[in-house]
Amino acid sequence: MELWRTLHPPLLRYLTVARNDSPEDIAAETWLQAIRDLPRFEGDGKAFRAFLFTVARNRAIDHGRARSARPVVLVAEPVEESMAPSAEEIAVERASTQAALELVASLPPAQAEMVLLRVVAGLDVAVVAAMVGKQPGTVRVSVHRALRALGRDPRMRSSSQQQQQVQQEEVV
């Protein structure tokens, strides 16, 4: 379960922003495909992470094609009010993550995907470059510029200030 706990959140974040179409379904399909293909996989945790996100990307592309080919009635399950944050810090962190994802979503799709794969998925530049079909230098510069620009966004700063306030209050 540690594997799932570690990789499922970034997987959902990637699919939510980069492939904004039933991320839960696609994430589930990704795990299904990953487990199915595990016998052919060999490598360490880093390689598995790249493997998982490659599967996710391919499944998302397939899903998009299938969805455009036939309309479906099924929709993503609405967010359940299951586990409310137990502390203000958690609430602020969630809000901050959500704000960050929204900021990334405001980028051009190709750049947003590079940021997500690089930062959220934690993949190396070379791996991201291979996945999106760009030169490593292009990926590095594109991600760097995007993070610089988004980091100066007022919404991100306000979230960061909220976090700092919470931390200060806890110290006091």
Place this chain on the structure above:
Amino acid sequence: MESRDDEEHLPANPLVRALRAPGSPAELAREAEFVAAFRAAQQPQGSVRRLAGRVGIAATATVTTVVLTAGVAAAYGRVLPQPVQRLAHSVLGPVGVPAPHTRHRTTATPPAPPVTPPTKQATQDASPDASQPGSKPTDGPGQATASQAPGATTTPSPSNAPVGLPGTPAAGTGSPTSTPTQTGTHVPRVPAAQTIVASSGEAVFGGTVTVSGVVSAADGHVLGHRAVRLQERTRGEPWTTVARGSTAHDGSVSLASPELDRTTYFRLRTAHGVRSAVARVVEKPAVSASVTENGGTSSLAVTVLGGQPGDKVKVSVRRSGKTVLLATGTLGPDGTTVITTPTPRRRTSVLVRVGATEDHAAAGTRVTLENS
């Protein structure tokens, strides 16, 4: 996970920290389902493909949990392929997944077809006692579940089970296979997948839909005579059970929804807690309007059945190919509003329309304005 040189290219700003924040409770909300499903089924990977095709994308989440169940359960039994077992051990070692057997080569091997017949020996292999170093490992993928006789599934022996995992049967979560069994004991099939489809994606106010689905086991067999609940939720409301039934011989079940008064989400749920995907049925309001003309002013009394208080109602007319807005109103608590607009000099057909919201689709009606 990354080289230091690579990592240094990422600025340490709040955005990066936020994007890399640990998983939120919402993101990890389905963990319990995964854990519970760990014991729900063990199955050959080949049947997963068949099952996935049968239940479709809608039930993939459930299918995934089943697959993970099979994978992890197999890992506990040291029956995964070596690379997989090694990965599982590195990740799940703390909860008892054994390392791969050392006498095998560590290179990846292509999937081998299941070759082990369902024998007692194979059954024992699928659930070896981790304390026995002589436990016989299997030779390749597919054998992890070769011990499963048709019509039955097996559960890991208690000695191999992860102890203290939240949501496991040992923790009392009511998992379908929560009853401990002896190694190799056959247990009845339990529901593992539930499909769903609504008879329509849209229903008029007060209308109903029929929600259908098929319940199947982890090995793809449909399950008859299984209790199924139809649950619904609307925006901001929790899931509630609105109908109950049981599956037919072919595993299918059809349940009628209550009358819809707003857009509603439906799902089917078995007694074992297996849930289908969610089907949304959009409610289409019924709009009616009557006109009273008085001294050059027309009053439109608008009633929107299925509308919500605060919904905007617009009166518009087409002129020169364009839609011109004449007047707007807001629905009151009783679902009505009165909108006044100057009466056109000529007899004019206008559109009275309520826009789409999260609670309903757009709907409208036409009335004619003319001087009396």
